[in-house]
Amino acid sequence: MNRKEFLQQLSLLSGGVAFGMGGTSVKAFAHNPFALNIEATNGKILVLVQLAGGNDGLNTVIPYENPIYYSKRANIAVKKENVLVLNSQMGLNPGMTAMKELYDSGKMTVVQNVGYESPNRSHFRSTDIWLTGSDANEMLDEGWAGRYLTKLYPGFPIQIPAQPMAIQLGSVESLLIQSDLGSTGVAFSNPTNFYNLVTGTTVDNEPVPETLAGEELKFMRQIATQSVAYSDIIKKKWDSAAKNLYTYPTTNLANQLKIVGELIGGGLQTPIYLTTIGGFDTHANQVVANATNTGTHTTLLKTVSDAVAAFQKDLEKRGLADKVVVMTFSEFGRRVTQNGTMGTDHGSAAPVFVVGSGVRGGILGRNPVLSDLDGNGDIKFEYDFRQIYTSILEDHLGVEAQVSRSIMGNKDFTGLPIFKMATSTLLVSNQDFTFDINAANPFITYTSVAYSLKKQMNVKIALYDMLGREVSILRQGNMGAGVYMEIIEGNRLVPGHYLCAMQCDAGQKVVRIIKA
């Protein structure tokens, strides 16, 4: 399929692209069973800024009244007179004047001592932990955003939404947006270049052999499909956006955020963006000797601070600031005690910044306790990083508590008071009907779905495989008000993912079920 044919198919289907739908009869209903509501987030957007390498938290949010800070960091501590004062104890790195302004105007919340139990000090392992939202000893290959997005769009990947679910600025796709069902996002550096590169790319949906190589082929095809499907809309939205409403700095990170701002400004409804800046692995010479208010680390923080502040101003000019929140994160903080090379080695807990018009502002958490470190000489964590994810999911993106809990691996992470007011929950069921899984999932022998109707209406409940083929119809007909249940038997199903879709006159809902 070339791009033109592909886009024709796209426009034929309301709300998205469907694969293998040919054999499915949905005539009785206005929409295909997987039509997705891209507006389920109410236009709320999360922009992540990843500080790769392990940001030195103690020289970012500085305990300028703590003598231990100055004794353990005799050569690299930022002097009290250089700190940008936040309160009587804590201040920002001198490079962060722009973020100081955000803080002063209540648009930035600082969450201190963010980490997790049994911290891992490997860049790669700890990055994976942050991106997947796993425990220290748990290996996941789905990003936490990937899990959120596959919950938001249960029809994925049979049908992909008309607009990208996630966008990453860059060229190597992050684990953040991976899911068990494939990548949920697209990665590019510039919308026009991306559009031009996609020209000539073809996608077919021929079945692949069930071999190792077939799996790799399928993987590439899914990536290509999204490139073809989305390069148009991305460019269109980007082209239509007002440009240069605010002058960004000329750094790479600022440029990434500038593009994000323009895409949002152009009306793209993608809920998740990832931007990245590297260079935080400051083992050596992180400050200039005898001028600790300058140096590599301060320059990096200034870059982040200026870029994020410019992004916030840009969104304010666009009148979209209340829709968007920015969160910075890094795989770990750094050792409290400096090493002998004007730098710091790998540590653990560190502060996280959440920026946006919707945040409460201020500082959350105790000031770093430098007199009671862990056995390795690192700061003990106070907040689990997944508490922040939970707050963002529930209070910003409007995810039901039960759903956000399942995104966080069915563990309890209490949200933090980061946002002014919780967004009213958006992922709620329709008033006139309910539909949900009602028994084991994943299941082996059987499971069931339960549904209720407030009034008499047409109903179709069917099971689909991941190619979009109808496996069986569980119920079809005109039904009266009431509460019902349908059994799904496992013995005739091949293990794997399936979608169970309910379509009725009042709307539709899809749940994903897994035959183990």
Next chain:
Amino acid sequence: MPAWDVLNAKHLLSRCLFGYSRKDLEKALSYSTVAEFVDKELLANRPLPVPPGDWITETPTNNSLEGDRYRTMTYWWYDLMLGEGTNMREKMTLFWHNHFVSERDKVGYPQHMYIQNNLFRRSAWGNFRQLTKDVTIDPAMLIYLDGRLSNGTTPNENYAREVMELFTIGIGNYTETDIKQAALAFTGWQVTGLNSVFNQSRFANINKTIFGKTGNYKYGDVIDLILEKPEAAEFVCRKLFKEFVFYKPNETFVKQMADIFRKNNYEIKPVLRFLLTSDEFFGAQYRGAKIKNPMETTIGILKAFDLTPTQMTPTADWAYIYSQTQALQQQLFYPPNVQGWVGQRDWISSTTFVTRGSLSDYIVNTMGNTRATQFKLINNPVNYARTYKTSEDAVKLVDDMVTVFLQFPISAAKRQTLISTLLGSTILANWSTSTPGAENQIKALLKAIMRLPEFQLA
């Protein structure tokens, strides 16, 4: 012993070389067994290449020539890859570059990166124990992971952590204390000019306790202590398996490799020989299951078109390959971080996949194009097609080209599409490379073959 036939030879060449030409394949098959080919060609020792310039021995001084020299050295390595013949030394050089990672932006002087690259080439299948010790005090590494700055009283942990996590035993096989203690043992080494020098006054001349053993260890002792752990051999063999066979390792087979590695005192050649002549390596399930890295993709295209290093113009051709491999996220001497290029699925993103397609289109478009500014010595399409004995039979020509370009078997439907692409408005019976317009049809076919996702698989 695996059968030595076309399918197996293609598999072996596509994994151990940066692509291959039909001549390479013929040469491989001129040997009677896989073992003979592995011994006499793939793993044969050869003299070291002439260096990229006289500057490699120049004492580093800031002279703004670094950028140009890195380019020269990168083009030089491209030449070596394209001219590798049927010897896998350059593949192993890249393997070690991606294992014992250093990045040019932090190392600075290209001289240091050259010395390291030469170490990898000399040690391509030498002794891993010795290589690890050499790397530990290699100037570029001392700069990259801060060893040169570290000192005995307040050491810098950077190298100590990465040597265990990424270079030798992997996460989970050491403690934070082991790292701190090893960091002490690594102190004392600095870089002066082009050389590493040991400065006793900066060395932690005290007892260290590593993996429960205590002594006044020096850098070589730490490597020996690490290599006493059985996990070390498995760690390195797993990485070899992932590079040459499949990114999800067969742990049982990795253990067999590790056993051989240890019994041979960490000599690399015996374990490579074992791997490359094993039934496991040639298992049908692995065929076409590796996603090519950008160097394999680009150099492989040039080889498939029978281009040789002498036909390349650095400022035009290599400059193009440089910019494209950069866009595909593999710039030589500049891995993304200390972990190196992860490979396989990490090579493919929404941007890089489509970039691979535009790159192969671009190269094919230069064929027979007198105004093209790159690849001026590439064959014109008709002459290229006629290098295939089957050029006048459209179906057989498609099959033969598919054999050269693809490792993954394509479906009957795709084969039919390719045949139609070649024929264009002609019918099968009328196909001839002398038909007017055949030139464009051949180009269309070549582009279509390389646009298939199957082309990205080796």
